[in-house]
Amino acid sequence: MDTSAALAIFRKNLEKYVVFNEAEWIVFTQHLKFSLLKKKHYFAEPEKVCDKVGFALTGSVRYFHMKDGQDITGYFTFENEFVSSYKSYLTGQPGHIYIQALDDCRLITFTRNDMDQMLNNPLLAFKMERFGRLVAENCLCCYDDRITSFITKTPEERYLQLLSTGKEVLQRIPQHYIAHYLGITPVSLSRIRRRVMETVR
Amino acid sequence: MDTSAALAIFRKNLEKYVVFNEAEWIVFTQHLKFSLLKKKHYFAEPEKVCDKVGFALTGSVRYFHMKDGQDITGYFTFENEFVSSYKSYLTGQPGHIYIQALDDCRLITFTRNDMDQMLNNPLLAFKMERFGRLVAENCLCCYDDRITSFITKTPEERYLQLLSTGKEVLQRIPQHYIAHYLGITPVSLSRIRRRVMETVR
DNA sequence: TCAAAACGTTAACATAAGATAAGAAATAGG
DNA sequence: CCTATTTCTTATCTTATGTTAACGTTTTGA
Numbered sequence: 480m481d482t483s484a485a486l487a488i489f490r491k492n493l494e495k496y497v498v499f500n501e502a503e504w505i506v507f508t509q510h511l512k513f514s515l516l517k518k519k520h521y522f523a524e525p526e527k528v529c530d531k532v533g534f535a536l537t538g539s540v541r542y543f544h545m546k547d548g549q550d551i552t553g554y555f556t557f558e559n560e561f562v563s564s565y566k567s568y569l570t571g572q573p574g575h576i577y578i579q580a581l582d583d584c585r586l587i588t589f590t591r592n593d594m595d596q597m598l599n600n601p602l603l604a605f606k607m608e609r610f611g612r613l614v615a616e617n618c619l620c621c622y623d624d625r626i627t628s629f630i631t632k633t634p635e636e637r638y639l640q641l642l643s644t645g646k647e648v649l650q651r652i653p654q655h656y657i658a659h660y661l662g663i664t665p666v667s668l669s670r671i672r673r674r675v676m677e678t679v680r
Numbered sequence: 681m682d683t684s685a686a687l688a689i690f691r692k693n694l695e696k697y698v699v700f701n702e703a704e705w706i707v708f709t710q711h712l713k714f715s716l717l718k719k720k721h722y723f724a725e726p727e728k729v730c731d732k733v734g735f736a737l738t739g740s741v742r743y744f745h746m747k748d749g750q751d752i753t754g755y756f757t758f759e760n761e762f763v764s765s766y767k768s769y770l771t772g773q774p775g776h777i778y779i780q781a782l783d784d785c786r787l788i789t790f791t792r793n794d795m796d797q798m799l800n801n802p803l804l805a806f807k808m809e810r811f812g813r814l815v816a817e818n819c820l821c822c823y824d825d826r827i828t829s830f831i832t833k834t835p836e837e838r839y840l841q842l843l844s845t846g847k848e849v850l851q852r853i854p855q856h857y858i859a860h861y862l863g864i865t866p867v868s869l870s871r872i873r874r875r876v877m878e879t880v881r
Numbered sequence: 882t883c884a885a886a887a888c889g890t891t892a893a894c895a896t897a898a899g900a901t902a903a904g905a906a907a908t909a910g911g
Numbered sequence: 912c913c914t915a916t917t918t919c920t921t922a923t924c925t926t927a928t929g930t931t932a933a934c935g936t937t938t939t940g941a
Contacts, residue, residue, distance in 0.1 A: 888935105901922100901925105911913095
Protein backbone atom coordinates (compact mmCIF):
# COMPACT_ATOMS: atom_id res chain seq x y z
CA MET A 480 0.00 0.00 0.00
CA ASP A 481 1.63 3.24 -1.08
CA THR A 482 1.16 6.67 0.46
CA SER A 483 -1.54 7.91 -1.88
CA ALA A 484 -3.56 4.71 -1.54
CA ALA A 485 -3.27 5.03 2.24
CA LEU A 486 -4.44 8.63 2.12
CA ALA A 487 -7.39 7.62 -0.05
CA ILE A 488 -8.42 5.01 2.52
CA PHE A 489 -8.08 7.55 5.30
CA ARG A 490 -10.12 10.09 3.36
CA LYS A 491 -12.81 7.51 2.72
CA ASN A 492 -13.01 6.67 6.41
CA LEU A 493 -13.29 10.33 7.37
CA GLU A 494 -16.33 10.75 5.18
CA LYS A 495 -18.65 9.52 7.89
CA TYR A 496 -17.65 12.66 9.76
CA VAL A 497 -16.79 15.31 7.15
CA VAL A 498 -16.11 15.48 3.42
CA PHE A 499 -13.12 17.54 2.36
CA ASN A 500 -12.87 19.32 -0.97
CA GLU A 501 -9.57 19.24 -2.83
CA ALA A 502 -8.22 22.50 -1.48
CA GLU A 503 -9.05 21.51 2.08
CA TRP A 504 -7.63 18.05 1.62
CA ILE A 505 -4.30 19.42 0.43
CA VAL A 506 -3.93 21.55 3.51
CA PHE A 507 -5.16 18.82 5.80
CA THR A 508 -2.73 16.25 4.47
CA GLN A 509 0.16 18.64 5.04
CA HIS A 510 -0.45 18.08 8.73
CA LEU A 511 -0.32 14.29 8.50
CA LYS A 512 2.59 11.99 9.15
CA PHE A 513 3.03 8.30 8.42
CA SER A 514 4.57 6.03 10.96
CA LEU A 515 5.05 2.40 11.81
CA LEU A 516 4.33 1.21 15.33
CA LYS A 517 5.92 -2.18 15.71
CA LYS A 518 4.30 -4.99 17.64
CA LYS A 519 4.56 -4.56 21.44
CA HIS A 520 5.71 -0.96 21.10
CA TYR A 521 3.76 1.79 22.80
CA PHE A 522 1.64 4.52 21.25
CA ALA A 523 0.99 6.04 24.68
CA GLU A 524 2.18 5.54 28.23
CA PRO A 525 1.06 6.72 31.69
CA GLU A 526 2.56 9.92 33.04
CA LYS A 527 3.14 11.13 29.52
CA VAL A 528 0.94 13.51 27.58
CA CYS A 529 -0.45 11.84 24.49
CA ASP A 530 -0.33 14.76 22.08
CA LYS A 531 -1.42 12.90 18.97
CA VAL A 532 -4.13 10.90 17.29
CA GLY A 533 -3.42 7.99 14.99
CA PHE A 534 -5.46 6.26 12.35
CA ALA A 535 -4.57 2.60 11.91
CA LEU A 536 -4.27 1.63 8.27
CA THR A 537 -3.32 -1.84 9.42
CA GLY A 538 -2.85 -3.51 12.78
CA SER A 539 -4.55 -3.35 16.14
CA VAL A 540 -3.77 -1.97 19.57
CA ARG A 541 -4.62 -2.75 23.15
CA TYR A 542 -5.38 -0.12 25.82
CA PHE A 543 -4.47 -1.15 29.36
CA HIS A 544 -4.01 0.08 32.89
CA MET A 545 -1.52 -1.08 35.48
CA LYS A 546 -2.98 -1.69 38.92
CA ASP A 547 -0.89 -3.23 41.70
CA GLY A 548 1.58 -4.53 39.15
CA GLN A 549 -1.21 -6.13 37.17
CA ASP A 550 -2.05 -5.31 33.60
CA ILE A 551 -5.77 -4.67 33.02
CA THR A 552 -7.02 -4.33 29.47
CA GLY A 553 -9.73 -1.77 28.97
CA TYR A 554 -10.17 -1.50 25.24
CA PHE A 555 -8.99 -2.39 21.75
CA THR A 556 -9.00 -0.72 18.40
CA PHE A 557 -8.44 -2.24 15.00
CA GLU A 558 -7.58 -1.19 11.46
CA ASN A 559 -9.49 1.76 10.07
CA GLU A 560 -10.09 3.12 13.55
CA PHE A 561 -8.54 5.97 15.49
CA VAL A 562 -5.92 5.38 18.13
CA SER A 563 -5.33 7.78 20.98
CA SER A 564 -5.25 8.30 24.69
CA TYR A 565 -8.17 10.54 23.87
CA LYS A 566 -8.64 12.17 27.25
CA SER A 567 -4.97 13.03 27.48
CA TYR A 568 -5.03 14.38 23.93
CA LEU A 569 -8.07 16.52 24.72
CA THR A 570 -6.95 17.86 28.07
CA GLY A 571 -3.22 18.08 27.47
CA GLN A 572 -2.76 16.32 30.79
CA PRO A 573 -0.70 13.14 31.28
CA GLY A 574 -2.71 10.00 30.60
CA HIS A 575 -3.08 6.91 32.74
CA ILE A 576 -3.03 4.20 30.14
CA TYR A 577 -0.69 2.21 27.99
CA ILE A 578 -1.57 1.80 24.34
CA GLN A 579 0.40 -1.07 22.87
CA ALA A 580 0.50 -2.51 19.37
CA LEU A 581 -0.81 -6.08 19.15
CA ASP A 582 0.53 -6.28 15.60
CA ASP A 583 2.71 -4.04 13.52
CA CYS A 584 0.58 -0.94 12.89
CA ARG A 585 0.83 1.36 9.91
CA LEU A 586 -0.43 4.68 11.19
CA ILE A 587 -1.37 8.08 9.89
CA THR A 588 -0.98 10.58 12.71
CA PHE A 589 -1.51 14.21 13.48
CA THR A 590 -0.58 16.09 16.63
CA ARG A 591 -2.64 18.27 18.91
CA ASN A 592 -0.52 21.15 17.71
CA ASP A 593 -1.45 20.34 14.10
CA MET A 594 -5.10 20.20 15.03
CA ASP A 595 -4.87 23.56 16.79
CA GLN A 596 -3.23 25.07 13.72
CA MET A 597 -6.03 23.74 11.56
CA LEU A 598 -8.61 25.06 13.99
CA ASN A 599 -7.00 28.46 13.55
CA ASN A 600 -6.78 28.24 9.78
CA PRO A 601 -9.87 29.91 8.25
CA LEU A 602 -9.83 27.47 5.37
CA LEU A 603 -10.19 24.46 7.65
CA ALA A 604 -11.44 25.75 10.98
CA PHE A 605 -15.13 25.14 10.49
CA LYS A 606 -14.68 21.66 9.12
CA MET A 607 -12.25 20.69 11.83
CA GLU A 608 -14.59 21.93 14.54
CA ARG A 609 -17.30 19.76 13.03
CA PHE A 610 -14.93 16.86 12.65
CA GLY A 611 -13.91 17.10 16.29
CA ARG A 612 -17.52 17.38 17.37
CA LEU A 613 -18.71 14.40 15.38
CA VAL A 614 -15.84 12.19 16.44
CA ALA A 615 -16.44 13.05 20.08
CA GLU A 616 -20.19 12.55 19.74
CA ASN A 617 -19.75 9.23 18.04
CA CYS A 618 -17.33 8.09 20.69
CA LEU A 619 -19.70 9.27 23.38
CA CYS A 620 -22.46 6.98 22.14
CA CYS A 621 -20.16 3.98 22.41
CA TYR A 622 -19.07 4.95 25.91
CA ASP A 623 -22.68 5.40 26.89
CA ASP A 624 -23.56 1.87 25.80
CA ARG A 625 -20.65 0.50 27.69
CA ILE A 626 -21.49 2.27 30.93
CA THR A 627 -25.08 1.13 30.58
CA SER A 628 -23.91 -2.46 30.25
CA PHE A 629 -21.91 -2.17 33.48
CA ILE A 630 -24.91 -0.74 35.31
CA THR A 631 -27.66 -2.99 33.99
CA LYS A 632 -26.02 -6.26 33.03
CA THR A 633 -24.29 -9.12 34.79
CA PRO A 634 -20.87 -10.23 33.57
CA GLU A 635 -22.51 -13.18 31.84
CA GLU A 636 -24.95 -10.90 30.06
CA ARG A 637 -22.13 -8.62 28.99
CA TYR A 638 -20.29 -11.60 27.56
CA LEU A 639 -23.35 -12.79 25.64
CA GLN A 640 -23.90 -9.28 24.34
CA LEU A 641 -20.33 -9.18 23.12
CA LEU A 642 -20.84 -12.49 21.33
CA SER A 643 -24.07 -11.31 19.74
CA THR A 644 -22.62 -8.07 18.42
CA GLY A 645 -20.37 -10.59 16.72
CA LYS A 646 -17.32 -8.42 16.25
CA GLU A 647 -15.40 -11.28 14.70
CA VAL A 648 -12.48 -8.98 14.96
CA LEU A 649 -12.42 -9.88 18.64
CA GLN A 650 -11.66 -13.46 17.65
CA ARG A 651 -8.03 -12.50 17.36
CA ILE A 652 -7.85 -11.14 20.87
CA PRO A 653 -6.64 -13.37 23.73
CA GLN A 654 -9.54 -14.22 25.99
CA HIS A 655 -7.95 -12.90 29.17
CA TYR A 656 -7.82 -9.46 27.61
CA ILE A 657 -11.52 -9.70 26.80
CA ALA A 658 -12.23 -10.71 30.39
CA HIS A 659 -10.81 -7.46 31.72
CA TYR A 660 -12.65 -5.54 29.04
CA LEU A 661 -15.83 -7.06 30.48
CA GLY A 662 -14.78 -6.08 33.99
CA ILE A 663 -14.02 -9.59 35.27
CA THR A 664 -11.04 -11.91 35.71
CA PRO A 665 -9.90 -14.38 33.04
CA VAL A 666 -10.74 -17.28 35.34
CA SER A 667 -14.25 -15.99 35.76
CA LEU A 668 -14.74 -15.59 32.02
CA SER A 669 -13.62 -19.15 31.49
CA ARG A 670 -16.29 -20.31 33.95
CA ILE A 671 -18.93 -18.18 32.28
CA ARG A 672 -18.09 -19.72 28.94
CA ARG A 673 -18.47 -23.20 30.36
CA ARG A 674 -21.79 -22.25 31.97
CA VAL A 675 -23.06 -20.83 28.70
CA MET A 676 -21.95 -23.90 26.73
CA GLU A 677 -23.72 -26.23 29.16
CA THR A 678 -26.90 -24.15 29.03
CA VAL A 679 -26.99 -24.11 25.26
CA ARG A 680 -26.55 -27.87 25.14
CA MET B 681 -35.26 34.55 39.85
CA ASP B 682 -36.55 36.37 36.80
CA THR B 683 -35.90 35.51 33.18
CA SER B 684 -32.99 37.87 32.64
CA ALA B 685 -31.24 36.73 35.80
CA ALA B 686 -31.74 33.13 34.68
CA LEU B 687 -30.28 33.88 31.27
CA ALA B 688 -27.31 35.57 32.88
CA ILE B 689 -26.63 32.48 34.94
CA PHE B 690 -26.93 30.30 31.87
CA ARG B 691 -24.59 32.55 29.94
CA LYS B 692 -22.06 32.45 32.74
CA ASN B 693 -22.17 28.66 32.80
CA LEU B 694 -21.65 28.44 29.06
CA GLU B 695 -18.46 30.44 29.29
CA LYS B 696 -16.44 27.36 30.08
CA TYR B 697 -17.28 26.25 26.55
CA VAL B 698 -17.77 29.39 24.46
CA VAL B 699 -18.19 33.12 25.03
CA PHE B 700 -20.96 34.81 23.07
CA ASN B 701 -20.84 38.44 22.01
CA GLU B 702 -24.03 40.50 22.26
CA ALA B 703 -25.20 39.93 18.71
CA GLU B 704 -24.68 36.21 18.97
CA TRP B 705 -26.33 36.05 22.36
CA ILE B 706 -29.45 37.74 21.08
CA VAL B 707 -29.85 35.20 18.33
CA PHE B 708 -28.98 32.31 20.58
CA THR B 709 -31.51 33.27 23.22
CA GLN B 710 -34.24 33.43 20.59
CA HIS B 711 -33.92 29.65 20.41
CA LEU B 712 -34.33 29.12 24.14
CA LYS B 713 -37.45 28.22 26.07
CA PHE B 714 -38.12 28.24 29.78
CA SER B 715 -39.98 25.40 31.37
CA LEU B 716 -40.79 23.86 34.71
CA LEU B 717 -40.37 20.14 35.18
CA LYS B 718 -42.24 19.20 38.30
CA LYS B 719 -40.96 16.63 40.75
CA LYS B 720 -41.40 13.04 39.52
CA HIS B 721 -42.25 14.19 36.01
CA TYR B 722 -40.20 12.90 33.10
CA PHE B 723 -37.81 14.82 30.90
CA ALA B 724 -37.26 11.73 28.75
CA GLU B 725 -38.70 8.25 28.43
CA PRO B 726 -37.70 5.04 26.62
CA GLU B 727 -39.04 4.46 23.13
CA LYS B 728 -39.29 8.20 22.65
CA VAL B 729 -36.82 10.39 20.86
CA CYS B 730 -35.37 12.99 23.22
CA ASP B 731 -35.11 15.95 20.87
CA LYS B 732 -33.98 18.51 23.38
CA VAL B 733 -31.33 19.55 25.85
CA GLY B 734 -32.12 21.25 29.12
CA PHE B 735 -30.06 23.34 31.47
CA ALA B 736 -31.21 23.09 35.09
CA LEU B 737 -31.36 26.47 36.79
CA THR B 738 -32.66 24.72 39.87
CA GLY B 739 -33.46 21.13 40.78
CA SER B 740 -31.95 17.76 40.04
CA VAL B 741 -32.80 14.75 37.94
CA ARG B 742 -32.24 11.03 38.00
CA TYR B 743 -31.45 8.90 34.95
CA PHE B 744 -32.63 5.30 35.16
CA HIS B 745 -33.21 2.12 33.22
CA MET B 746 -35.95 -0.44 33.68
CA LYS B 747 -34.75 -4.04 33.65
CA ASP B 748 -37.11 -6.91 34.48
CA GLY B 749 -39.52 -4.49 36.09
CA GLN B 750 -36.75 -3.07 38.24
CA ASP B 751 -35.63 0.52 38.23
CA ILE B 752 -31.83 0.92 37.95
CA THR B 753 -30.34 4.36 38.44
CA GLY B 754 -27.44 5.16 36.16
CA TYR B 755 -26.76 8.83 36.70
CA PHE B 756 -27.80 12.15 38.22
CA THR B 757 -27.43 15.75 37.27
CA PHE B 758 -27.92 18.81 39.41
CA GLU B 759 -28.48 22.53 39.08
CA ASN B 760 -26.27 24.36 36.61
CA GLU B 761 -25.78 21.19 34.60
CA PHE B 762 -27.20 19.99 31.32
CA VAL B 763 -30.03 17.47 31.19
CA SER B 764 -30.62 15.23 28.20
CA SER B 765 -30.89 11.72 26.93
CA TYR B 766 -27.75 12.76 25.10
CA LYS B 767 -27.36 9.75 22.85
CA SER B 768 -30.97 9.97 21.71
CA TYR B 769 -30.58 13.71 21.14
CA LEU B 770 -27.45 13.15 19.07
CA THR B 771 -28.67 10.24 17.00
CA GLY B 772 -32.32 11.13 16.69
CA GLN B 773 -33.11 7.56 17.69
CA PRO B 774 -35.44 6.61 20.56
CA GLY B 775 -33.65 6.49 23.91
CA HIS B 776 -33.63 3.75 26.49
CA ILE B 777 -33.72 5.74 29.68
CA TYR B 778 -36.07 7.60 31.92
CA ILE B 779 -35.00 11.02 33.12
CA GLN B 780 -37.08 12.01 36.11
CA ALA B 781 -37.10 15.14 38.23
CA LEU B 782 -36.05 14.54 41.83
CA ASP B 783 -37.20 18.08 42.68
CA ASP B 784 -39.06 20.74 40.79
CA CYS B 785 -36.66 21.80 38.04
CA ARG B 786 -36.56 25.18 36.39
CA LEU B 787 -35.11 24.52 32.96
CA ILE B 788 -33.85 26.43 29.98
CA THR B 789 -34.23 24.21 26.93
CA PHE B 790 -33.45 24.15 23.24
CA THR B 791 -34.41 21.51 20.72
CA ARG B 792 -32.35 19.61 18.23
CA ASN B 793 -34.15 21.51 15.55
CA ASP B 794 -33.09 24.80 17.15
CA MET B 795 -29.52 23.58 17.30
CA ASP B 796 -29.59 22.57 13.64
CA GLN B 797 -30.91 26.00 12.73
CA MET B 798 -28.11 27.63 14.66
CA LEU B 799 -25.56 25.33 13.01
CA ASN B 800 -26.89 26.59 9.68
CA ASN B 801 -26.88 30.23 10.68
CA PRO B 802 -23.59 31.81 9.57
CA LEU B 803 -23.65 34.15 12.55
CA LEU B 804 -23.66 31.27 15.03
CA ALA B 805 -22.53 28.20 13.13
CA PHE B 806 -18.87 28.27 14.06
CA LYS B 807 -19.49 28.95 17.71
CA MET B 808 -22.16 26.26 17.95
CA GLU B 809 -19.90 23.70 16.32
CA ARG B 810 -17.30 24.53 18.91
CA PHE B 811 -19.85 24.50 21.68
CA GLY B 812 -21.06 21.07 20.61
CA ARG B 813 -17.54 19.81 20.35
CA LEU B 814 -16.43 21.05 23.74
CA VAL B 815 -19.54 19.77 25.50
CA ALA B 816 -19.09 16.35 23.94
CA GLU B 817 -15.38 16.28 24.72
CA ASN B 818 -15.97 17.32 28.30
CA CYS B 819 -18.64 14.68 28.71
CA LEU B 820 -16.35 12.10 27.15
CA CYS B 821 -13.71 12.67 29.79
CA CYS B 822 -16.25 11.97 32.53
CA TYR B 823 -17.47 8.84 30.81
CA ASP B 824 -13.89 7.69 30.38
CA ASP B 825 -13.22 8.00 34.11
CA ARG B 826 -16.33 6.08 34.89
CA ILE B 827 -15.55 3.21 32.54
CA THR B 828 -12.05 3.06 33.96
CA SER B 829 -13.47 2.76 37.46
CA PHE B 830 -15.62 -0.18 36.41
CA ILE B 831 -12.64 -1.90 34.83
CA THR B 832 -10.00 -1.26 37.43
CA LYS B 833 -11.79 -0.82 40.75
CA THR B 834 -13.82 -2.97 43.14
CA PRO B 835 -17.25 -1.75 44.24
CA GLU B 836 -15.74 -0.73 47.57
CA GLU B 837 -13.04 1.28 45.83
CA ARG B 838 -15.63 2.95 43.65
CA TYR B 839 -17.60 3.91 46.73
CA LEU B 840 -14.53 5.33 48.46
CA GLN B 841 -13.65 7.24 45.32
CA LEU B 842 -17.12 8.69 45.25
CA LEU B 843 -16.76 9.77 48.88
CA SER B 844 -13.37 11.33 48.26
CA THR B 845 -14.46 13.34 45.26
CA GLY B 846 -16.76 14.69 47.93
CA LYS B 847 -19.64 15.71 45.74
CA GLU B 848 -21.69 16.81 48.71
CA VAL B 849 -24.44 17.21 46.21
CA LEU B 850 -24.79 13.43 46.39
CA GLN B 851 -25.78 13.78 50.03
CA ARG B 852 -29.31 14.50 48.95
CA ILE B 853 -29.58 11.34 46.89
CA PRO B 854 -31.12 8.20 48.41
CA GLN B 855 -28.46 5.61 48.97
CA HIS B 856 -30.10 2.88 46.94
CA TYR B 857 -29.86 5.09 43.88
CA ILE B 858 -26.16 5.58 44.51
CA ALA B 859 -25.74 1.82 44.82
CA HIS B 860 -26.97 1.28 41.29
CA TYR B 861 -24.83 4.16 40.06
CA LEU B 862 -21.86 2.22 41.45
CA GLY B 863 -23.03 -0.95 39.74
CA ILE B 864 -24.12 -2.82 42.87
CA THR B 865 -27.29 -3.49 44.88
CA PRO B 866 -28.47 -1.33 47.76
CA VAL B 867 -27.96 -4.19 50.21
CA SER B 868 -24.39 -4.58 49.06
CA LEU B 869 -23.69 -0.87 49.44
CA SER B 870 -25.04 -0.98 52.97
CA ARG B 871 -22.59 -3.79 53.77
CA ILE B 872 -19.70 -1.91 52.18
CA ARG B 873 -20.51 1.14 54.29
CA ARG B 874 -20.44 -0.96 57.45
CA ARG B 875 -17.16 -2.54 56.41
CA VAL B 876 -15.61 0.85 55.73
CA MET B 877 -16.85 2.26 59.04
CA GLU B 878 -15.39 -0.68 60.96
CA THR B 879 -12.06 -0.36 59.15
CA VAL B 880 -11.77 3.34 59.86
CA ARG B 881 -12.46 2.77 63.53
C1' DT C 882 -51.63 15.36 61.49
C1' DC C 883 -51.62 10.74 60.28
C1' DA C 884 -51.43 6.80 57.37
C1' DA C 885 -48.85 5.10 53.57
C1' DA C 886 -44.77 4.85 51.23
C1' DA C 887 -39.93 5.03 50.96
C1' DC C 888 -35.53 4.14 53.00
C1' DG C 889 -31.54 1.90 55.34
C1' DT C 890 -29.88 -1.93 57.89
C1' DT C 891 -29.44 -6.58 59.04
C1' DA C 892 -29.88 -11.63 58.61
C1' DA C 893 -29.86 -16.01 56.12
C1' DC C 894 -29.02 -18.42 52.26
C1' DA C 895 -27.59 -19.28 47.46
C1' DT C 896 -24.63 -17.96 43.87
C1' DA C 897 -20.92 -15.89 41.64
C1' DA C 898 -16.51 -13.94 41.58
C1' DG C 899 -11.60 -13.31 43.20
C1' DA C 900 -7.09 -15.54 44.30
C1' DT C 901 -3.95 -19.01 43.69
C1' DA C 902 -1.98 -22.89 41.69
C1' DA C 903 -1.37 -26.63 38.48
C1' DG C 904 -1.42 -28.65 34.14
C1' DA C 905 -2.51 -29.11 29.19
C1' DA C 906 -2.69 -26.93 24.78
C1' DA C 907 -1.48 -23.48 21.58
C1' DT C 908 1.64 -20.04 19.95
C1' DA C 909 5.77 -17.46 19.27
C1' DG C 910 10.28 -16.73 18.01
C1' DG C 911 14.75 -17.95 17.35
C1' DC D 912 12.04 -27.61 14.36
C1' DC D 913 12.15 -27.12 19.08
C1' DT D 914 11.98 -24.66 23.34
C1' DA D 915 10.06 -20.99 26.01
C1' DT D 916 6.18 -18.43 26.61
C1' DT D 917 1.54 -17.52 26.48
C1' DT D 918 -3.02 -18.94 26.91
C1' DC D 919 -6.99 -21.42 28.62
C1' DT D 920 -9.11 -24.50 31.68
C1' DT D 921 -9.94 -26.60 35.94
C1' DA D 922 -9.86 -27.24 40.98
C1' DT D 923 -9.91 -25.46 45.65
C1' DC D 924 -10.71 -22.17 48.86
C1' DT D 925 -12.10 -17.59 50.37
C1' DT D 926 -14.71 -13.61 49.96
C1' DA D 927 -18.14 -10.62 48.07
C1' DT D 928 -22.40 -10.04 46.03
C1' DG D 929 -27.30 -11.07 44.85
C1' DT D 930 -31.87 -12.31 46.62
C1' DT D 931 -35.38 -12.22 49.73
C1' DA D 932 -37.47 -10.90 53.76
C1' DA D 933 -38.10 -8.57 58.11
C1' DC D 934 -37.85 -4.56 60.95
C1' DG D 935 -37.47 0.11 62.54
C1' DT D 936 -37.02 4.76 60.99
C1' DT D 937 -37.82 8.61 58.13
C1' DT D 938 -40.20 11.00 54.74
C1' DT D 939 -44.10 12.08 51.97
C1' DG D 940 -48.39 13.61 50.68
C1' DA D 941 -53.14 13.83 51.28
